[in-house]
Structures are given as structure tokens and as C-alpha cells.
Amino acid sequence: MAEDLIISSGTKAEQYETLLPQIKALIEGEPDLIANLANITGALKEQFGWFWVGFYIVRQEELVLGPFQGPVACTRIRKGKGVCGSSWESAIAIIVPDVEKFPGHIACSSLSKSEIVIPVIRNNTVVAILDVDSATLNTFDSTDQFYLERIVDMIEWLCR
Numbered sequence: 001m002a003e004d005l006i007i008s009s010g011t012k013a014e015q016y017e018t019l020l021p022q023i024k025a026l027i028e029g030e031p032d033l034i035a036n037l038a039n040i041t042g043a044l045k046e047q048f049g050w051f052w053v054g055f056y057i058v059r060q061e062e063l064v065l066g067p068f069q070g071p072v073a074c075t076r077i078r079k080g081k082g083v084c085g086s087s088w089e090s091a092i093a094i095i096v097p098d099v100e101k102f103p104g105h106i107a108c109s110s111l112s113k114s115e116i117v118i119p120v121i122r123n124n125t126v127v128a129i130l131d132v133d134s135a136t137l138n139t140f141d142s143t144d145q146f147y148l149e150r151i152v153d154m155i156e157w158l159c160r
């Protein structure tokens with residue numbers, strides 16, 4: 001497909017509905033994990049303009065920073081630490097309306113105010129996580145969780 005993204009300006013759900021088939025098309029036929037993670041972060045950042053969008057990949061005992069869009073970030077996070085490490089440990093998505101109220105939140109930037117983390121699960125094991133940060137409070141809800149989970153479902157087969 002052409003590498004131009006069609007940007008939607010509708011409701012949040014409409015924006016995801018426009019974006020998802022484009023992400024699917026970008027991934028289809030490309031077996032390289034890093035290339036696909038990079039394009040997913042680019043597409044999400046371009047559509048929604050969030051502060052930070054990126055992946056952390058499970059490497060032995062730590063999450064290691066993968067492709068992302070936004071300011072530089074912490075490179076390694078241990079299991080159970082911060083929002084990302086908690087999502088890895090529990091294997092469930094975590095929505096944080098106000099990062100200052102999440103015990104143990106890891107502040108890569110003081111500008112990040114709310115966050116959502118989605119685990120990428122393959123064969124019942126968390127292999128990576130998608131982390132999205134917003135510069136405003138209360139950005140993420142169940143609609144984001146629903147669609148971001150659809151997106152990570154598209155790439156779990158590439159993670160091993």
C-alpha cells in the first residue's frame with residue numbers, strides 16, 4: 001500500500017475504525033517485527049498526536065525499549081515495576097487516568113499525565129507491551145483498550 005496515512009477526524013471510535021485497516025495493510029506481507037512495530041507507533045502517533053507511543057519487548061528478565069515515537073524514554077523496566085512492568089506481570093491492560101496516582105509509576109517525562117498499557121500475548125505469555133502516554137489527564141478509556149488490543153493482536157504472531 002501507499003505509505004500515506006488517511007487521517008480521520010471523527011469520534012475516537014471512528015478514528016480507530018479508519019486506522020485499523022490501514023495498520024493491517026501496512027503489516028500484511030511484512031514479516032519483520034521491528035518494521036511493523038515502528039510503523040504501528042508512527043500510525044498511532046500521526047492519527048492521535050499522543051505524547052509518546054512505543055513498544056517494550058520482553059528480553060529475559062526485563063522489558064527493553066523497542067520502536068517508539070516521542071521523546072527519549074527509559075530503556076529497561078523490570079517485571080512488576082511501573083505501569084509497564086505491572087501489565088507484564090499481570091498480563092492485563094492497565095488504564096491510568098492520572099499517573100501521579102499510580103503507585104510506582106515510572107516517570108520517563110514529567111509531561112506525561114495519563115497512560116494506557118496493553119500486553120502483547122503469545123501462547124499465554126506476555127512477549128511485549130504497547131505503552132501510550134498522553135500529556136493530558138484522563139485520555140484513555142475502554143474504547144482505546146478495545147482497539148489497541150485489536151492492533152496488538154495483529155502482531156503477536158511475529159513475536160517469539
Ligand code: SME
Binds near residue numbers: 077
Ligand atoms: N510510565 C511507564 C514507563 C515508560 S514511559 O512512560 C515511556 C511505566 O510506569 O511503566
